[in-house]
Amino acid sequence: MSEPVAAQKPPSPAGDVIFRLICQACGMFILLVAAALLGILVWQSWDVLSRIGEYKMFTSTDWNPDQRPRVFGSWVFIYGTLATSLIAMLVAVPLGVGSAAFLSEIAPPWIRKTCSFLIELLAAIPSVVYGFWGLFFLTPGLQKLFLLLGGPPNTSGQGILAAGLILAIMIVPYVTAISFDVCRAVPSSQRQGSLALGATRWQMIWTVVLPYARPGIIAACFLALGRALGETMAVTMLIGNVRYIDFSLFASGDSIASVIANQLNEAGSRDHRSALVALGLVLFLITAMTNLAARFLIRQGAKPRVRVNRGPQSLTGPANAPAEFGPLVVSESQWKRTARENRVMTWVLGFCQLATVVPLFLILGYIGVRGASSLDWNFFTELPKPPGQLGGGMIHAIVGSGIIVLLASVCAVPIGVLTAVYLHEYNTHPLTKPVRFVTELLGGVPSIVIGIFAYALLVKPPAFIASLIASVPILSYLMPSGFTAWAGVFALGIMMLPVVVRTAEESMKLVPASLRQASYALGATQRQTVMRVILPASLPAITTGVLLAMGRIAGETAPLILTTAGSNFWPRSLYDRTPFLPGYIYEYSKSADADQQRQAWAAALVLLSAILLLNILIRVAAGRRVVAASRAD
C-alpha cells in the first residue's frame, strides 16, 4: 500500500492462475480430510455396527467390555452427553445473547471494549483448567447446595449438574462473542429507523437488532452446542464417570466423549475399540445434525429483515392498535409502561453481561492466588522430580506445548485462509458449496472425534493403512506409527482449520465492496485485490479468529492424550512422545499428593498467563491493523 502505483509491474495472468489453483487445492484438502475422517470412523466401527443387535449398542444401558458376552449399550453415555449439553444451553444461551445485546447496543464504549476483551479471555481458557477449577471450586460449592436441598448424602458435588454448569461457563463466550459481532454488523440505518419511529432502546433491540442478527445468533448457539456436546476434559473431570443412568439432577453419569477418552487407549478387544469408535461416530452424527439444523435455520432466515408486518404501532402501543399510518396516539400510561420495560430490560441485559464475566474473575482469581503461591523458579528450569523428592518443574512441557500449538497453527492458518479465499473469491467453482458445507461440518466435529481420527490414522493405523504407509517411502518417513508429536500437530491443526476458514471468510465478506471496486478500477488483478486489499482489510477479524482457535487448541488435552501421550523428558523430535502442559494439569490435578497439586496450580497459572499474554499481544497488533485498514479506506 505504501509503494507508489507507478512502480508496480503490469499484472501477470499466470500468477493469478497459480494463485487460484493453490486456493482450490486448499479447498480440496478439506474435502479430503473430511472424507478420510468419516471413512475411518465408519470402517473402524464396522465390527460393532454390523452386529449392532448382538452388542445391544442402542438397546441397552449395559456397557460391559471385559466380561463375556460383551455388551456395548451406550445409553448411559448418550444420556450424559445430551443432559449436560442441555443444562449448558439453558444457562448459556439467554446469558450469552443478553450480554451480546447489552454490549452492542447499551454499553458505553469503554465497557464494551473491556467486556469483549474479557469474553475473549474466557473463550481462551483451556478446558482442562475449567475442569481443574470446577474440581476445587465448583463441586465443593455444589455439594453444600445439594446437602441444603436435601440431595443424596453421598454425593461429592460431581455429576451431571456440575458438568453442565461448567459447560455453560465454557460456551457462554462463544455465544456472546459471535452474537456480539453479528449485532454490530446490523446496519445503523436499521437502528436509526426504529428509533426515529419512536422505539425505546429495548424495543429497538428486541424488534430490530436481534431479528436482524438472528441467523448469526443461531449459528453461534449451534457452534456452542457443538462444543458442549463434544467437550471432554472438563466433563470427564466433573461428571463422576459411572456406568449407570440416574435421572436425578444430582446424579453422576458419563458422557460419550469422556468414555472415549478414558477407554480408547486401553481398549483390548477389537470389538471394544470398535464400539468406542462407533460412539465417536454417534457423537459425530449428533454434532453433524446440529450443524445441518443450523444451516437449515440460517437459510430460513437468510434474508435479514425487520418484522415489518407488525407495523410501527407495535413499537410503542399495544398490539391491537389500528394499523394505519397517521399521527400516533400513545397514552401516557402506555408510554410509562414502555419506558419501565426499557429500564428493566436494560438492567436485565446488564446483569447477563455481569453473569458472563464473573466466572472469569472467579477462575483467574482462584488460579492466580493458588498458582502464584505454588510457582517458583524451578518450575521454569527443571524437569519433574520423582515422587518423594520436592521441587522440579515443567519446562519440557511448556516447550512441548509451544511446539505443538505453533506447528498446528503454522499448518492450519495458511491453508485455512487460502480456503476462505477460494470460497469467497472463486465461488463460481462447482465445489465451493460442498467445501463450505464440509468446513462447517468439520467445525462442529468434537475434538475427541478428531483425536480418534488421528489415533486411528497415525498412532495405531489399521493393517491396510499401515502397509500403504510402509509402501511409500516419504509417507513412512513422515507418518511413523505410535504416539508422536506429529500426530498431535495433525489433530490440533485439523481442529483449527474450520475456525480459520470460517472467520476468514466471514470477515472477508464484511470488507466494503467499494474497496474492491477501487482496486479493480486501478487495474489490479483478482489476486492483487485479494492480497493487497481484501486480506489486509479483514486481517483484524481473521486474527481474532485465529486467536480464538489457538486458545482452543492450546488447552486441548483429550486429542493429545490419544496422540502425543505426554512424556517426562524433553521433546526430542516430532516423532517421539511429547510432553504438553495441559496433560500435566490433568494428571496432577486429581492427585492427593500436595506437591503434585502445587505443580498443577502452577501449571494452570502458567498456561493461563501465556494465553493472556497472547491475547493482549494479538489485540495490540490487531489494533494497529485496524488503524492501517481505516487509513486505506
Added chain:
Amino acid sequence: MRSLAFSLAIFAPLTALLLTSGCKRGSVDGGVDRLSGGGATFVDPIMQRWSSEYKTAKNVEVDYKKSGSGNGIQQMSGKVLDFGCTDAPMNKDETENAKTEGGEVVHVPVIMGAVAIIYNVPGVKEQLKLNGDVIAKIYLGEITLWNDPAIAALNPGVKLPASGLTPVYRSESSGTTSIFTEFLSKSSVSFKTKIGISKNPKWPKIGTGQNGNDGIAGHVQRNEGCIGYVELYYAKKSEMPYAILKNRRGKDVLPDTENVAAAAKGAMSETPTKEPYTVHSLTYSLTDIDADTAYPICGMSYAVLFKNQPAGKGKALVDFLKWATTDGQKFAKELEYSPLPTELQTKIAARLDEVKLD
C-alpha cells in the same frame, strides 16, 4: 508478490522443522537412549524413581507414563510402547491378541505392594478395622452409611457418624481393581457372583469412578464420606487414614512392607492353579494368603514385553529390567513397596535371558 513471499516464509520453517526432526529421529534409533513405557499407576512412584536413578547411572531415559494397567497391556501389544506395566497378568484374550501382533509375551515381576483401603469419615481419625465381607458389601451397595452395624461391630469404641458412604472405584481398566476384586471375590460369594474378578468390572448403581490410583486418593481426600482402594504409597501421600484388615487367619493386619513380604512368601510356596496365573510363568496371586501376618490385598506389578525384541531397544530394555529387579529394589521400602524376594530375582534374570534379540 510481497504477500506471496510472506506466505512462503510461513511454510519454510515448517518444512525445515519436518526435515530436521526427521533427521534427528534417524540418528536416535541407532543408539537407544530412551525407552517408552506406560500403564499401571500402581508402579508409577517407584518407576519414576528408577527412571531418575537410571538416567543418572546409565544415561538412558525410561519414559514411563501412568495410564492404567489395561492401557499398558494394549499399548505394548500394539507396539506403541516398548514395554507396559500391569498389576494383573494378561488374560487369555489379551495374550491371544498380543500373539497376533508380535508373538509371545514375557511377564517380569518388578515390585510388590499393598492395596490400602483409605477413607474420609468426618470426625474419625483412628484406623478403622474392616474385613473382606464388609468391604464387599460396601462395593455392592448394601452398606450405605458409616454407622452401619456391620462396620460398628468391627470397631467397638469408635464413634461412627450417620453420614453417607460413597465407594470410589477406577474409571479405567486397572490392575489394582483386578487385585481388589480378586480379594473381594475370595471373601464374599455374593460379590463373586454379582461382580467377579475384573480389571474393569460393572459396578452397581453406587459411587463414583476416578482415573488412576492418584485419582481415587485425591477424590477421597477431598470428599467426606468416601472410601477407596489405592496402592499404599498413594494412601500415605494422601495423608488419609487407612484400614486395618482381617486376613484369612482372622488376624488384624496393617498394610506395610513386612506384611506384603509375608503374603508373597506364602503365595510363592504354592503353585498357582487359576487363570491368569497359569498362563504366564512368574505370576502369582498375592490376595487372601493363608499366613499369620499376611496382609490380604497385596499385588505384584509386572512389566510386559514381547519375547522377540529389536536388537538395540531390546537390549536396553532387558538391561533396565535386570537393573530394576535387582539394584533398583533398594528404593522399594522408602516408597512403601516390598522388594522382590532374592530367589525370584534370580528367576527373573533367567527369564529375561530368554528374550530374543534380533
